[in-house]
Amino acid sequence: MKSVYLAASLIALSSVAKAETIAERGQYLVTTIGGCGNCHSPRQGELIGGTIIPGTELSGGAELDEDIGHLSMPNITPDADTGIGQWTNAQIVTALRDGRRPDGKILGPPMPISVYRNLSDNDASAIATYLLTMKPVKHAVPRSVYKISLPENYGPPVTHVDDPSRTDKVAYGGYLATFGHCVVCHTPAGKDQPSDMSRAFAGGRKLPNGSVSRNITSDPEDGLGKWTDEQIKVAITDGKRPDGTALNRIMAFDWYKGITPSDLDSIVAYLRTIPPQKTP
Ligand code: HEC
Ligand code: HEC
Structure with a gap:
């Protein structure tokens, strides 16, 4: 009896441990498959491949001179002055899926808006939730200057995307x-x-x-x-x-x-x- 009881409580424990909060889901998406830091985190040494400076994750600053313009990676930590600390969750979701900032400006490449349009409402909002819970890092970063003209929009505003089924x-x-x-x-x-x-x-x-x-x-x-x-x-x-x-x-x-x-x-x-x- 004792071992049956123990097994049952272990199962109960592990299912409790697995229940992910919204911020944890967002953290998982941002720090693993999303690879946001590959562009948005400052590095020591080489611009690409250099080591990320601990404690500065997602605070931006990498700049690249490309044919399409001078590209600058913004600070997406919740610092009120130099990051996205004054943005609401919904404004961050709009930036991700529609490529539009709260000031109405359209975001340019290489921010991969075309693929982020497919993010489900819950995942996009979880990402925003996580970003807003991060430690704010004060780091002023210039804006990108594009030599190409950016699209007026990336398509009609994304209003609703269901969560994907995980069984398929x-x-x-x-x-x-x-x-x-x-x-x-x-x-x-x-x-x-x-x-x-x-x-x-x-x-x-x-x-x-x-x-x-x-x-x-x-x-x-x-x-x-x-x-x-x-x-x-x-x-x-x-x-x-x-x-x-x-x-x-x-x-x-x-x-x-x-x-x-x-x-x-x-x-x-x-x-x-x-x-x-x-x-x-
Ligand atoms: C930022 C750009 C970038 C992203 C995003 C990226 N890759 Fe890659 N990937 C590369 C480059 C560049 C190489 C080749 C590197 C080299 O030759 O040293 C590569 C190599 C690979 C290889 C090895 C192929 C071979 O023949 O050696 C695989 C597999 C791969 N990527 C899968 C993926 C998958 C799956 C994803 C998405 C989950 C992904 N990559 C996202 C740039 C990227
Ligand atoms: C391949 C590089 C790249 C990746 C990957 C990337 N971004 Fe970006 N992101 C950019 C660039 C460049 C800009 C600024 C574009 C501009 O200047 O118009 C940007 C802008 C933003 C902005 C608007 C910030 C502002 O101040 O305007 C947010 C929010 C953002 N990214 C969040 C994310 C999140 C969250 C992820 C991961 C899910 C991510 N980005 C992945 C390159 C990237």
Whole structure:
């Protein structure tokens, strides 16, 4: 009897431990699959791949000179003067899904608005909740200056997105991979478009610091078709290829390493369904 009782209370305990608060859900999304810090956290040393300075996470400051303009990563900690401390939860959700700031200005690249439009109401709000509970970091950062004209909007305002079902592994993996913006880096640039979506995930995109993304479609020669699930997971979370070579640190594996095993399974299940493509 005693052991049955013990087993039952252990089950009860573990289900209590698993109940995630809204802020915890937001923290998970921001600090793992979202990889927000890959752009928004200041670094010591190299702009890309340098070490994040502890205690300064998400306080912005990285600046890049690119063809499209002078890009500056904003402070998204809740500091009232230099961050987003005066924004409401709803205003942060609008910034994420519609790419619009409270002052009406549209956000530009590389903030991946096109993929954040798919975030569910609950997840977008959880992200905002977490950001507003972070320690404010005072760090004034200049705004980006674009040489291109930004779109007037990214589509009609997003009003409602349901939570994805977690029982359909491929669909949930697709939801997570979309949020993880794999497609933004792993799709080649189009002629007149930021991305050639007819070649989604085919790699070959030129990224800052001279790195070039790779083909992550299911193509057996150019893509991941012959990789085992485990090999794909190691690349995503540890930045190592099957031959042991290291991936360039622009790939967000320092964040992806926190993805839960079950979410990682879903992401791999989704990647397997991407039709094969040759690398451009
Ligand atoms: C690939 C780089 C990149 C990633 C990843 C990224 N951002 Fe951004 N983000 C930017 C840039 C650049 C801007 C500023 C764009 C501009 O100047 O118009 C921005 C702007 C913002 C703003 C508006 C801040 C302001 O003061 O205008 C918020 C809020 C924000 N990002 C939140 C997030 C969150 C949350 C995540 C992760 C879920 C994230 N970002 C991921 C690059 C990125
Ligand atoms: C910020 C850009 C960026 C994002 C976001 C990104 N990647 Fe990558 N990824 C790269 C680059 C660049 C490489 C190649 C690095 C190199 O060659 O050293 C790469 C390499 C890989 C590889 C190894 C492929 C090979 O043939 O060696 C895999 C697998 C991979 N990425 C999967 C993903 C998945 C899945 C996601 C989303 C969850 C993702 N990546 C998001 C930039 C990115």
